[in-house]
Structures are given as structure tokens and as C-alpha cells.
Amino acid sequence: MMVRKDFPIFNIKVRGKPLVYLDSAATTQKPQVVMDTLNKYYSSQNSNVHRGVHYLSELATKEYEAAREKVQKFIHAKDSREIIFTRGTTESINLVAQTFGRERVQEGDEVLITHMEHHSNIVPWQILCSEKKAHLKIAPINQKGELLIDEFKKLVNPKTKIVGIAHVSNALGTINPIKEIVSFCHDHGVPVLVDGAQAASHLKVDVEALDCDFYTLSGHKIYGPTGIGVLYGKLKHLEKMPPYQGGGDMIKSVTFEKTIYNDVPFKFEAGTPNIAGAIGLGSALDYLSALNMEKVQKYEEELLKYMEEQLLTLPKIKLIGRAEKKAALQSFIVENIHPHDVGTILDQEGVAVRTGHHCAQPVMNFYGVPATVRASLGIYNTKEDISLLVLALKKVFEVLG
Amino acid sequence: MSLHELYQEMIVDHSRSPRNFHKLQEKAQNLEGYNPLCGDKFTIYASFKGKKISDLSFEGNGCAISTASASLMTEFMKNKSFDEAESIIAEFQRLVTGGELKGVDLGKLQVFEGVQEFPIRVKCAVLAWHTLRSLLHGERKAVTTE
Ligand SMILES: Cc1ncc(COP(=O)(O)O)c(C=O)c1O
Numbered sequence: 001m002m003v004r005k006d007f008p009i010f011n012i013k014v015r016g017k018p019l020v021y022l023d024s025a026a027t028t029q030k031p032q033v034v035m036d037t038l039n040k041y042y043s044s045q046n047s048n049v050h051r052g053v054h055y056l057s058e059l060a061t062k063e064y065e066a067a068r069e070k071v072q073k074f075i076h077a078k079d080s081r082e083i084i085f086t087r088g089t090t091e092s093i094n095l096v097a098q099t100f101g102r103e104r105v106q107e108g109d110e111v112l113i114t115h116m117e118h119h120s121n122i123v124p125w126q127i128l129c130s131e132k133k134a135h136l137k138i139a140p141i142n143q144k145g146e147l148l149i150d151e152f153k154k155l156v157n158p159k160t161k162i163v164g165i166a167h168v169s170n171a172l173g174t175i176n177p178i179k180e181i182v183s184f185c186h187d188h189g190v191p192v193l194v195d196g197a198q199a200a201s202h203l204k205v206d207v208e209a210l211d212c213d214f215y216t217l218s219g220h221k222i223y224g225p226t227g228i229g230v231l232y233g234k235l236k237h238l239e240k241m242p243p244y245q246g247g248g249d250m251i252k253s254v255t256f257e258k259t260i261y262n263d264v265p266f267k268f269e270a271g272t273p274n275i276a277g278a279i280g281l282g283s284a285l286d287y288l289s290a291l292n293m294e295k296v297q298k299y300e301e302e303l304l305k306y307m308e309e310q311l312l313t314l315p316k317i318k319l320i321g322r323a324e325k326k327a328a329l330q331s332f333i334v335e336n337i338h339p340h341d342v343g344t345i346l347d348q349e350g351v352a353v354r355t356g357h358h359c360a361q362p363v364m365n366f367y368g369v370p371a372t373v374r375a376s377l378g379i380y381n382t383k384e385d386i387s388l389l390v391l392a393l394k395k396v397f398e399v400l401g
Numbered sequence: 402m403s404l405h406e407l408y409q410e411m412i413v414d415h416s417r418s419p420r421n422f423h424k425l426q427e428k429a430q431n432l433e434g435y436n437p438l439c440g441d442k443f444t445i446y447a448s449f450k451g452k453k454i455s456d457l458s459f460e461g462n463g464c465a466i467s468t469a470s471a472s473l474m475t476e477f478m479k480n481k482s483f484d485e486a487e488s489i490i491a492e493f494q495r496l497v498t499g500g501e502l503k504g505v506d507l508g509k510l511q512v513f514e515g516v517q518e519f520p521i522r523v524k525c526a527v528l529a530w531h532t533l534r535s536l537l538h539g540e541r542k543a544v545t546t547e
Contacts, residue, residue, distance in 0.1 A: 336417075337465070338439075338463065338464035338465060338468075339439070339464075340439045340441075340464035340466075340522075340525065341408075341464050341465045341466070344404075344407070344519060344521075344522060345404055348404050355439065356438060356439055356440065357440055364440070370439070370440030370441070370442070370462055370463075371439055371440045395404075399404050399405070399408050400408060400413060400465060
């Protein structure tokens with residue numbers, strides 16, 4: 001994709017070398033239009049939303065609500081009221097666990113997740129389960145990093161009250177068969193939350209087709225600003241759920257005796273929201289839609305395949321995460337060299353990768369490694385970046401080999 | 402800033418074949434040190450005689466810097482008195498963070514000087530040392546760098 005010029009960050013030099021950014025799974029770089037949108041908002045539209053009668057407040061509210069509709073279209077939700085702005089995936093999952101989950105899950109019940117979840121799709125459920133004396137169940141994966149779907153299905157039973165699953169694993173790149181899982185769970189009366197943090201920037205997401213009950217996004221992983229994210233929830237759930245946080249904006253009327261909560265989605269957006277962030281996210285989604293998500297997916301698939309092939313030409317490299325269906329990243333280890341040392345040496349070559357446990361310690365334990373190196377792709381990466389990664393890995397062998 | 406200053410020959414050697422890499426028998430104290438960011442995890446074993454470290458060893462898993470640092474530490478700190486140990490630990494900390502040195506003899510430990518150019522690797526270099534210091538202070542709760 002000819003988009004590098006849209007991303008000013010690539011004008012910088014890292015230790016005198018061009019930036020090779022292979023850490024988009026941690027956060028993506030931002031296109032100029034997103035920065036321009038933020039700038040325009042603060043310089044000519046800034047005001048609080050849903051509050052004033054004045055010109056600016058009306059304008060800011062209009063832009064903020066337009067961003068909500070952009071998200072709705074981008075993930076193909078039926079109704080813009082199903083889009084709640086949050087700080088990110090982490091807050092979105094906590095919101096569901098603490099409202100929907102808290103009402104639904106009782107003593108002795110089960111919450112089912114998978115072995116490949118990010119900590120943010122583990123810990124909120126652990127907190128809920130320990131509060132309710134419920135049990136957290138874990139569906140296993142195989143050596144390739146794929147969910148064992150039959151084992152997953154066996155774990156769904158009448159005590160299962162909610163399922164949490166990543167659309168794409170951040171440590172392994174695995175794309176989970178969400179449609180099949182949701183349909184199976186619904187047949188058993190179990191609602192499903194899908195963690196889409198790693199999916200929405202790589203795959204065309206259609207929540208209506210997936211039929212999931214909840215879907216989460218992080219703006220900063222989809223070329224938008226930090227501090228903004230999304231919770232999609234089916235209207236029928238959102239309307240019944242109690243509020244998450246109390247405060248301004250989430251109420252219709254307050255007396256000391258009784259408070260009437262606002263309608264969905266405002267019931268879940270207590271306090272002044274991240275207005276600029278939401279509008280910035282909207283512009284990032286416009287940018288991606290103009291590129292066309294099907295083209296993005298195809299381009300990244302080819303690039304990922306090329307990266308896998310290139311990594312396999314090197315000796316002593318073991319790829320971790322070899323699922324049939326994968327998106328945009330490859331984890332690996334270098335025999336006898338700790339990922340942290342690999343990361344430092346790559347960094348000296350201007351190559352940015354993530355090293356560590358990727359907030360997925362259970363995945364690391366499964367493979368018996370303390371950490372991996374992860375190279376992850378975005379729309380601005382090229383084969384040239386991958387060649388530079390390979391050259392930098394050769395340097396690792398030279399220094400520590 | 403050069404990689405070869407960080408990954409000096411002695412560091413690479415100790416990371417590949419760490420010395421005193423075993424448990425200590427009998428009456429040894431031990432304490433675990435953990436760096437959650439990169440997953441480095443070591444257990445330091447120490448025996449004390451009077452106010453002296455009579456024996457020192459370690460086990461565990463970590464990057465080249467943290468492993469070599471633990472290995473060289475176990476060699477260097479054997480038979481040091483508690484007071485000497487304290488001042489060496491503090492001097493080592495100054496060495497790797499680029500602080501002003503106080504003239505404590507660090508011998509071969511000087512090879513870690515390059516770490517100061519790599520601020521995010523300081524935690525790796527000091528993990529074993531913080532753990533040893535806690536052990537000397539009689540702490541029994543695992544040490545973490547976070
Ligand atoms: C799969 C997955 N889930 C959840 C998160 C958490 O997202 P955030 O930190 O933006 O809330 C991440 C980000 O690292 C992720 O990769």
C-alpha cells in the first residue's frame with residue numbers, strides 16, 4: 001500500500017537509521033489526517049458536548065455523535081446507540097464484567113475464556129468470579145496456537161453465563177472462528193464478548209454477521225488516538241444493563257432521593273468523554289474505509305506470508321503461533337538468545353519490535369518461554385521493512401551468536 | 402553507543418556459561434528476584450558466616466545482561482563482609498546508571514559500564530543485586546523490579 005507518506009513518523013531517524021516499525025500490535029502510528037482532525041477540533045470546534053446551547057457546544061456534539069455513527073458503520077452495527085465510547089478495550093471489558101456480568105453471574109456459575117487471551121480479557125473476569133464465587137474456565141489451544149474448538153464446546157454447559165474470546169490473539173496472531181463460536185454459544189443460551197483489539201485494523205469486522213453480544217475496540221490500535229475505545233453491545237443488553245460509573249451526562253434527572261438514568265448509550269458515558277479522541281478515531285476510520293478494508297486485509301496477508309518465509313530462512317529461529325488463519329503478526333524466539341537481548345540489538349538497527357510476554361503470560365507458560373519477540377504489521381509496512389528485520393537479526397547472531 | 406560495549410566478551414561468556422549456577426546446600430538462605438517486564442527470574446542463594454557472605458550461588462532464567470550480572474556477582478561477592486557488600490552494591494548501581502562513582506573497587510564488574518547507555522536495560526543489570534541486598538537485610542518476600 002502506498003500510504004507511508006501519510007504517516008509523518010516515518011520522517012524521523014532512529015539512531016541515525018530509518019525507522020522500521022514492526023510494533024503496530026502494541027500501538028499503530030497515526031496518519032496526518034488524524035492529527036489534522038485533532039488540531040481542527042481543538043482550534044475551531046472545542047467545547048463540551050451535550051451541555052451548552054451555544055454554537056460551539058452544538059458543533060462539538062454534532063462532531064462527537066458523527067464519530068459514533070462512523071464507528072457504527074465501520075463495524076456494521078444496526079444502531080448507533082449500540083456504540084459506547086470508552087478509554088479502550090480494557091475499559092470496555094471491565095464495563096461488561098462489572099454491569100452485565102455482575103447481574104448475570106452468580107455463585108457456582110462459570111465464565112469461559114480461552115488460553116490465548118490478553119490479560120485484559122482475563123483479569124476483569126477473575127475479579128468478577130472471585131466476587132461472585134464463580135469459576136473461570138479456560139478453553140485449551142494446540143501447539144500451533146489454535147483454539148481446540150471441540151474442547152471449547154465441551155466446556156459450554158448450563159452454568160456457563162458468559163464467554164470472552166479474542167477475535168485475533170495479540171501474542172500468536174491466531175484468528176478465532178468467532179461466527180461458529182457465537183452461533184454455538186447462542187444455541188446454548190450463552191452470550192459472547194469478542195475482544196477485537198487486534199482485529200479491527202486488519203480484518204473487515206461485521207458485528208451483525210458475527211452476531212456477537214459485545215465487541216471491543218481500542219482506538220490507538222486502529223490508527224486513531226490513545227485514550228479512546230469502543231464497546232459495541234446489542235441494544236437489548238445495553239438497555240437492561242445497570243450503569244457502570246455514575247456522574248454527569250449519564251443521568252436524566254437527579255434529586256437526592258432518586259436519579260433517573262439517561263438512555264443508551266449516554267447511560268454508560270459518565271462524565272465529560274474523550275471528545276477529541278472520539279472525533280480523531282472517526283477520522284482514522286474514514287481513512288481506513290477510503291483505503292478499503294478488504295484491500296488492507298489482502299495486502300497484510302501477503303506481507304505476513306512473506307515475513308514468515310523470510311524468518312524461516314534464518315537458522316535458530318523458532319516461530320511461535322503457526323495457526324492456519326492468522327493476522328498481521330509473528331512471534332518468535334531465537335535459540336539460546338533471550339528476546340530482550342534480541343530487542344536491544346534490533347533497536348540499535350532502527351527496528352522496533354515488541355519483546356516480552358505481550359500481556360499474555362498464560363500463552364508464554366503454554367510454550368514454556370518467558371517471553372517472545374513479536375514483529376507486527378500495519379498498512380505502512382513493506383517488504384523492505386522485512387528485509388531490514390532479517391538483516392538486523394543477522395546482526396543479533398553476529399553479536400551474540 | 403555501541404552494542405559491543407554492552408555485550409562485552411566477558412558478559413557474553415558469563416551469560417552462556419554462568420558460574421555458581423546451582424542451589425546451595427544446608428542452611429543457605431534464598432530469595433527470588435523477578436523482573437515482570439521481561440520475565441527474568443532468579444533465585445539467589447547465600448550462606449553467611451558471622452558478618453560475612455561465605456558462599457553465594459544462583460539459579461533461574463533471564464537475558465544475557467541479567468544472567469551475566471548474577472553470575473559475576475556470585476563470584477565477586479563471595480567472602481565479602483556485609484559492610485563491604487553494601488558499598489559494592491551501591492557502587493554497582495551507580496556504575497550502571499551513570500552516577501558519580503565513589504571509588505569502591507569493582508574489579509571485573511567494570512564491564513557493566515556500557516549498561517548506562519541503555520537505560521531500559523538497567524533493571525536487568527541490577528536484578529540480582531537488589532535481590533542480594535534484600536537477602537542481606539533479612540527480607541523474605543520476593544523482589545520485583547516494578
Ligand atoms: C488482544 C488484546 N486485548 C486487549 C488489549 C488491551 O487494549 P488497551 O490497552 O488498548 O485497553 C490489547 C492491547 O494490548 C490486546 O492486544
